[in-house]
Amino acid sequence: MVQRIITKEIIAKNGKDKVKFYGFKIGQLAIKESAMHAPKPGLISTVLSFKDKTFGEWLPVWVWLIVHPEGIFLIDTGLSSEVKQAGYFKPLDFISRYYFEKQMKFEIKREEELDYMLQKIGIASNQIDKTILTHLHIDHTGGMKHLLQVPILVYEKEWKTQDGAFPKLFPQNIHIQPVKLEESFELFEHAHYLTKGKDLVMISTPGHTRGHVSIALLGNKNKIYLFGGDVTYTQNRLYDNTFSATIKDHKDNKKSCENILALAKKFNIIFLPTHDMGNIDRLKNEEEIKIDNNKE
Numbered sequence: 001m002v003q004r005i006i007t008k009e010i011i012a013k014n015g016k017d018k019v020k021f022y023g024f025k026i027g028q029l030a031i032k033e034s035a036m037h038a039p040k041p042g043l044i045s046t047v048l049s050f051k052d053k054t055f056g057e058w059l060p061v062w063v064w065l066i067v068h069p070e071g072i073f074l075i076d077t078g079l080s081s082e083v084k085q086a087g088y089f090k091p092l093d094f095i096s097r098y099y100f101e102k103q104m105k106f107e108i109k110r111e112e113e114l115d116y117m118l119q120k121i122g123i124a125s126n127q128i129d130k131t132i133l134t135h136l137h138i139d140h141t142g143g144m145k146h147l148l149q150v151p152i153l154v155y156e157k158e159w160k161t162q163d164g165a166f167p168k169l170f171p172q173n174i175h176i177q178p179v180k181l182e183e184s185f186e187l188f189e190h191a192h193y194l195t196k197g198k199d200l201v202m203i204s205t206p207g208h209t210r211g212h213v214s215i216a217l218l219g220n221k222n223k224i225y226l227f228g229g230d231v232t233y234t235q236n237r238l239y240d241n242t243f244s245a246t247i248k249d250h251k252d253n254k255k256s257c258e259n260i261l262a263l264a265k266k267f268n269i270i271f272l273p274t275h276d277m278g279n280i281d282r283l284k285n286e287e288e289i290k291i292d293n294n295k296e
């Protein structure tokens with residue numbers, strides 16, 4: 001039986017409150033093997049990967065729900081099972097449609113979507129105070145249709161640039177709130193605090209898309225739970241400096257990874273990227289980013 005829900009309780013940064021958070025596995029996807037490991041990401045690598053017949057390993061799609069004394073926050077929304085329906089990608093241009101239908105594989109059942117997951121832990125979608133999107137790719141936005149009453153925060157830059165985003169697939173009545181990252185957090189110069197206690201913060205980690213963000217939940221004892229979105233697909237790829245063909249800006253992506261590793265010198269970071277099955281054990285064992293493992 002595949003584990004689809006992670007439950008974690010931590011002591012808040014103030015040392016008093018408890019913060020509970022959940023991980024939901026909302027489907028999985030795969031891209032071509034050669035697109036998974038592109039020595040030089042970009043359009044040419046992407047097109048070359050079209051000839052590749054083999055798909056890479058299945059990547060889970062994790063979504064995070066944080067039950068914090070200041071509110072309930074959802075990070076990303078996962079896949080929609082509609083990706084499995086014929087014609088779902090029909091509104092898109094030919095190339096994009098071809099990419100999603102032939103160059104990617106998806107696996108998700110209706111009962112794995114966000115609304116079912118929330119039901120399982122007894123939280124109604126209208127209890128969620130804010131949703132924060134790390135970026136606008138379809139495996140992060142597919143559950144927005146279940147959040148029509150919830151403000152959805154997106155970094156203003158992401159909302160403007162929309163790298164690899166398909167607004168034609170977004171539901172009609174969503175409430176997007178573009179957010180400026182006008183504060184700073186440690187070495188990250190573009191950040192936005194989501195709580196008055198300054199223990200939940202959006203930080204700019206560009207590269208995968210130009211407006212990509214990660215979200216840091218600060219715990220006590222110098223701990224950070226870092227919801228990394230797609231800054232890298234897995235923790236191993238952070239250590240190995242491996243990037244997929246389709247990232248928007250390789251240089252920025254590398255810099256974002258360096259910044260995370262630099263932050264790990266000061267804080268005990270538990271890294272939780274969207275597409276890593278290792279998140280389950282990492283949270284269970286409180287396994288932090290090890291700087292020594294980093295091949296430089």
Ligand SMILES: [Zn+2]
Nearest residue numbers: 135137208230
């Ligand atoms: Zn992505």
